[in-house]
Structure formats: structure tokens, C-alpha cells
Amino acid sequence: MSTESVSELEGQVAIVTGASSGIGEATAKTLASQGASVVLAARREEELNDLATDIENDDGDAFVVPTDITEDDDIDQLVETTTDEYGHIDILVNNAGVMPLINIADADRETLQTTIDVNLSGLIKLTHAVIPTMLEQENGHIINLSSVIGRIPIENGSHYNATKAGVKMFGDSLRLDVVSEGIRVATIEPGSVATELPESIADEEIKEEILNSGGSMRPLQPTDIAETVEFIVTQPNHVDINEVLIRPTDQVQP
Secondary structure (H helix, E strand, O other), rough: OOOOOHHHHOOEEEEEEEOOHHHHHHHHHHHHHHOEEEEEEEEHHHHHHHHHEEEEEOOEEEOOOOOOOHHHHHHHHHHHHHHHHOOOOOOOEEEOOOOOOOOOOOOOOOHHHHHHHHHHHHHHHHHHHHHHHHHHOEEEEEEEEEEEEEEHOOOOOOHHHHHHHHHHHHHHHHHHHHHHHOEEEEEEEEEEEEEOOHHOOHHHHHHHHHHOOOOOOOOOOOEHHHHHHHHHOOOOOOOOOOOEEEEOOOOOOO
């Protein structure tokens, strides 16, 4: 990691979605420890407040904005509140996501729609809301969390596969629209990470299969992804890291 990361993030403002746990929580802590002011966005306000307290106890700066990224009003409030508080947005980490794996024949439409709304539509809409501020600044960094599942199909995951593949294509195409304005875009595609994401799987048989599929594999930790985010956003302006595929060393499939 860059030895100059503290000074490079000092004074920057980062919005982190899905900040109430897992990768989002770890990313918020990491960016705050490097000098960034972090805006914590998720639905669970109590967890966000606890995280903000932890960050502030470590002399960091955190600001809580409870947000459901499937709600347009919440998206607008998140961006407006952030710019009112800080005046700018330098980093957007689109991390919020769900993984309600289920065979398509057994899925209800609400599950399918929620997967699309959280993993893809909300991500696109929030990015759309942040872009004008970054264009005005003529700089910014957008980090989208996709998955190795966006590359490799799995059983009981056609809807999830589709959203994660969509995140990757959105980021690649977005970069073409904004790179000339000084805005950098990266997609991170993690393999197995030890988070609570499998808890969004309603089918108990599928959940058990996913939880046991790693065997003796040592999964990635949320801090591993957080440090990857830190590495990306602390590069000099002429360096644009567009894609990171990161798996546990002993993960073979997917």
C-alpha cells in the first residue's frame, strides 16, 4: 500500500454504502484511518451510529445518513446531505448488496426485483446522483463492488449473476463517459469473503450449501477488500485502476 496514503486522503470525502457491516464497515474504517471523512450509508441506523462512534474514537470523521438505495428520495437525501455537510464528494464506494440465491423456478417476483433494485438499479441511480458533483470538481473516484459471480455462472443464481455482471459492464461503460473529466472508475470482483451476505439467502438448503462449500478454504476478510479500495483510491492522478479480481488463494470454484 502507498506510504503516502494518509496525506493523499486527508480532506477527502467518501460515501460508503452498505456500511453497517462487512466490507462496507471495514472500508469506512480504513478510509477514515487514512484521513478521509466517511459518510456512512445503510438502512440500519443503530449499526451506523455504533460504527461512527468507533471511527470517532480513533480520531476519524464519520457522518451517518441512513439510506435505502432502492428509494430515490433516500438517494437524493444522501447526496444533498453530504454536499451540505462537506461541500464535495471525492469517493463513492458502491458496496450495498444482497445475495438471495434461489432457483428461478422457485423465486417470487419480489425477490427478483429486490436483487435488481439493490445490486444494480440502486448502484446506478446513486452514481447518477453523485456524478454532477464530481463533474463540477473535475475529479472523483467511483468504486463498484461486483463479484467473481459476475463472470462465472452458478446454480440458483441467475438473477444474482445478472446483477453482478451488470455492475461490471456499467462501470466499464461509465468510465468512457467520465474519464475525460478526471473521474476514475474501478470494479472490484471478490471471491469468497467472510461476511453476513449469505444470510440474505432464504432457502435454507441453498444457504447451508453455500456456507459449507468452502470446506477448509480460508476466505477473504472484509479488511482485505477494504485495503484493496484504499490501494485504488490512493494512486496518483495519472493511474486509473479499472478492475481487480481478488480470490482467496485456495479458492478454485467459482
